[in-house]
Structures are given as C-alpha cells and as structure tokens.
Amino acid sequence: MAVDTTPATPAGQAPAQRPRTASRLRLLGSGDAVITGVLVLFLVVAALTVEGFASARNTGFLLLDVVVIVLIALPLTLVIVTGEIDLSVASTVGLSSAVMGQLWFSGLPLETVIPLCLLLGAMLGAVNGFFVTRLGLPSLAVTIGTLALYRGLAFVVLGDRAVADFPRSWTTWAISGIGGTGIPVVVVPLLFLVLLTGVVLHATPIGRSLYAMGNSEDAARFSGIDVGRTKFWLFVVTGVVSALGGIYWTLRYGSARADNAQGLELQVIAAILLGGVSIFGGRGGLLGVLAGALLLGSVRNALQLENVPADVLNIVTGGLLVVAVVAPQVAARVRSRTRARPAGPPSAPPARPAPDAHPSTDPAAQVPADQRGNR
Template identity: 60%
Template sequence: MSTEAPTRATRAPLREALRLPRRLAGWDAAVVVLTVLTLVVASGTVEEFGTTRNATFLILDLAPVLLLALPMTLIVVSGEIDLSVASTVGLTSALMGELWANGLPLETIIPLAVLAGAVLGAFNGLLVTVLGLPSLAVTIGTLALYRGLAYVLLGDTAVADFAREYTRWTIGSLGDSWVPNVVPPILLLVTVFALVLHATPVGRSLFAMGANDTAAAFAGIPVERTKFWLYVVAGAVAGLVGAYWTLRYSTARADNAEGLELTVVAAVLLGGVSIYGGRGTLLGVVAGVVLLTSLQNALRLAKVSADALTVVTGTLLILSVLLPNVTAALRARLARRAAPAAPPPREPAHPAPAPRGPAPEPTRRDGTP
C-alpha cells in the first residue's frame, strides 16, 4: 500500500501552520514592537497612563473597537469593506432605548439588538452579493441610512436609567482585580475568529477570495454566499457592541459610536491587513487596536483636543496603507538587484571540424553521377 498520499496530507497542514510565524516576521512584528514601545513610553511620560485605574478604562475603550475589528478583518481579507458598522451600533443602541422606554426587559432587548444588527448586515450583504454593487459605495450609503434611522427613532433625546445590574457588570471588574468583566468573553471571541481565519478551510477561502475571487469561484469556493454571511456576522457583532455601548454609558442615543468606523478601519489596516485583500493576520489587528487606542488614550490624558485625535487617526490610516506598499516595492527592487544576472550562452568546448575539400557529388542508385 502506498504511503505517498498520507505523507502529502500531513505536509499540507504543516505548511499552513508554518505560514503564520513567517508572516509575523514582517509588518505584524513591527506593529507589536511599536505597540509595546508606545505603552512603555506613555507609561513613563504621561501622568496616570500607567495606573491600574487607567488600564481598566483603556480596556473598556478598546473593547468596542476590537469587537468590530474582528469581523472587519475577515471582510477586508476577502477583498471587501464595511463602513456602516458604527452606524449599525448607533441604530441598535437607539432601538434598545426605544424598547426599554416601552417596558421590555433587557433579557429580551439584548438578543433583539443582536438580531437587528444581523438583519442590517444581511441587507449590506444582499446589496453586495446579489446585486453586485461595490461594497465601498453600499456601506457608505448604509452608513448614512442607518444613522438617519437612529435619529428617526430617538431624535436628539436620550434614554437612560437602564437596569443597574447590567450596567454595573459592563463596567465592573473580575473580583477585586482591575481586569474588566468583558475581558473573558472578548478573549473567547478573538480566539474563535483567529481559529476561523488561520486554521479552517473558511479562512483559506477568504484569503483566496481576496487574492482573486474569480479564481476562487472556479476552484469551487462559494464566493457570494461566503461574503453574504461575513456581512451578517459583522452586523450581529455590531449589534452586540451597540448593547455594550448602551449599557456601559447607561444611555441610548442616536449618535452613539459616531465616527468609530474610522478608528476600526485604521486599526485593521495598521495591523497589517491589506486594503486590497488576501493578506493579514488577526494578531496584527489586535496589536493595531491596542496601539491606536493606547495612543488616543495617552493623548487624551495629555489634554490633546478631540480634533487633534481625529488628525492622528487619519494620519495613521494613511500611513497604514502607504507604508506596506512602499516597503513591498523596496523589497522587490532589492530582490531584483540581488538576483544574479543570467550567464551568456557558452561556446561549445570542441567545435566540429570543417570538412576538407569539395563535397562529393550525389550519385544515382545505379552508381552513375
């Protein structure tokens, strides 16, 4: 019995497992190092940044960004984008306020918020996959649509006084520690998304779709169906973030999470995910989220204005798109220079001797010339 097939079958997962460490040697590793340096420098230069109290607030601040960045990573890797996530958060928050004001319990409201987010994501997915519209144009449109619907529901008013046991848990800590209660469920979701992206056929399909969705479709990957469910998952997570945002601040407003999509996209691209799709790791995205939110937190403690924070976020977004392309171009140029030139064609070592004298005349079969 041949052992060639099992050997190949065991080598393929090994090659897949070795790809992640090789990726971490590039942009991802640089982002991780830069994140550590930012935390160290900010702890030594910004007053109160290194305290456990501020660490708790920092985690609570980065939680919604990280949650939204998880499905956003999968969407961008597949070659698409979703700019409506923050508006979905705002609309589900407004829906929670409306339902709470009408007497529904939070045990019912929170699942409805997640379901509403999934429906909003499905609407995005239908426009992108069924109608074939560009995801950038679609989600810019639904960004405005969902935010407008939030204002239709609540207007400029706010709904407050949510159940205290829920709001206390959202901002509370594990036991007597400074670690927020939201850390374990967030770590669980990060693990699930990391396994899906890097250790399952679904993740490999996403990378193939981002590299060339036409070739992926010819290879048998259900491209349109996969992208549709990506938007559904992104909407459901945005609905969950809407519930978290509402309960953390104990306020449902139509402008909740306004502008957060810029931070989410910047963190994903800063983490090394290619805007063109087909490349990226979830570890790099987590580092990008921590880097961006830590920098914003440090600048806020240093009394930097909100407008300046927006400038910093926009600058990092541009750099996260520009620098990987520049480094890739430089790496390709250096590789071409380092490649040895093709050797000239070699002359034969012993050329055949030229015939001496005139060539003999051809003769007929009977021997006559």
C-alpha cells in the same frame, strides 16, 4: 563517475542554517511582528513618560475603550480579507443603541430588548450583503450609503432624546473589573470570541476560502467555493456583532443616543489596517489586528492623559490610517526594486581562448607547414 551537485556551504555553517535564518527574518519582518513590536515599544515609552498611564485604573479605562473596537474588528477583518468592506458598522451601533433605548422606554425588559436588537443587526447586515452579493454592487459604495441611512434611521427612532434609566446591575457589570487588576470583566467573553475567530480564520477550511476569495474570486469559484453565499453571511455576522457592540456601548455609558459611536468606523478600520490586513484582501492575520487595536487605543489614551483636544485625536487616528494604507505599498515597491537589482557586481564574460589554444581545431594547423604558402 557521480558528480556532487550540492551547493557548497561556508565553513562552520550547517547546510540548513541559511533557510532557517531567512525564515526567521521573514517572520520578524511580517506585519504581525512589526506592529506588535511597535505596540510594546510605545507601551514602555508611555509608561515612563506619561503620568498615570501604567496605573491599574487607567489600564481599565484603556481596555474599556478598546473592547468595542476589537469586537467589531473581528468580523470586519474577515470581510476585508475577502476583498470587501463595511463602513456602516458604527451606524449599526448607533441604530441598535437607539432602538434599545426606545424599546426600553416603551416598557420592554432588557431580556427581550437585547435579542430584538441582535435581530435588527442581522437584518441590517443582510441588507448590505444582499446589495453586494445579489445585485453585484461594490461594497464601498453600498456601505457608504447604509452608513448615512442607518444613522438617519437612528435619529428617526430616538431623535435628540437620551434614554438613561437602565438597570444599575446591567450598567455596573459593563464597567466592573476583575478584582483589583483593573481588567474589565467583559474582556473574558471578548477573549473567547477572539480565539473563536482566530481558529476559524487560521485553522479551518473556511479561513482558507476567505483568503482565496481575497486573492482571486474567479479562482475561488473554480475551486468550488460559494463566494456570494459566504460574503452574504459575513455581512450578516458583522451586523449582529455591531449590534452587540451597540448594546454594550449603551450599557457602558448608561445612555442610549442616536449619535452613539459616531466615527467609530474610522478607528476600527485603522486598527485592522495597522495590523497588516491588506485593504485589497487576501492578506493579514488576527494577531496583528489585536496589536493594531491596542496600539490605536494606547495612543489615544496617552494623548487624552496629556489633555490633547479631541480634534487632535481624530487627526492622529486619520494619520495612522493613512500610514497603514501607504506603508505596505511603499514596502512592496522597495522589495520589488531590491529583488530587481543584481545581488553583486556583474561577472566578467569568460575569456576567449587564444587562437593556438586548440591546434587540432584550427584549419590552418591541419595543413603541413611547407604547403601553407602555396594555398
């Protein structure tokens, strides 16, 4: 006779309902969903409480502030997913801005200056990649060194001077909006880069290999992934995109300076970690990074509208960065303790059968009653 081993389901509940419910709860508890929910909540609260926050003009300024952060966060997210980091991105922005100003001041047209700055960014990223992948040095130590090196080179190139006579057509395009919406024109190519990065990270074998490297480099190598080469080119791409950010930064503010974008790396990394990307690699998604960048930019924008000093803005950014690093660790510990606890009260041990429950197995019962006393 066949025995039905299917677990019983409560009355009125479909058998697949509980797995679907658990899947939905996991989705709602994911990092992308949480940070997106926080972003929406903050935007609603800020629009109701901060004067001018929801205006089209302020929306344009907010997006202009976020453009460079999102731009640099795209390749840096891929780097962090692999378990590495690049702290020299803001210094690359500053050095490319300084070189752009010096070349323009020397008489070269921008059509020549811009490709040269992008080539410079590739070289700066290649230096980071060489030390990390060929010499086996930790990326944290390498990029802390190049952070100071590239910023110092920017002051060597341009000094304390500022070059500010760029063509008006270029600087106007960098801050122009789409009609009366307040949305900057530069958001359109940025969205294309976002979609391209999202497809690469989440829908191609390249993206899966990046997550594999972040989880275990040894396992990735055994599966045939060229870890060193992949990481090297990630650093090169990060350098190119950071140089592109320096070009845009210069055109937006109409000034090339050696100290441009100083401290920007803190905002970029804070946005990435707020978006749920693990600092240890192997986990995170691009949607959360976008929400983290918008949340960080919105908080800073709202505080600026309230005339909060710049020092406080840096404190807020640093605090959000600490929260982004600590919160996942706390959540992981809470989940591990919750799983370790029993789901309900301990079940009572099964009752032992009475001695006379099975007379056939009792040795005394097998002896006739009139002979028990003679044993």
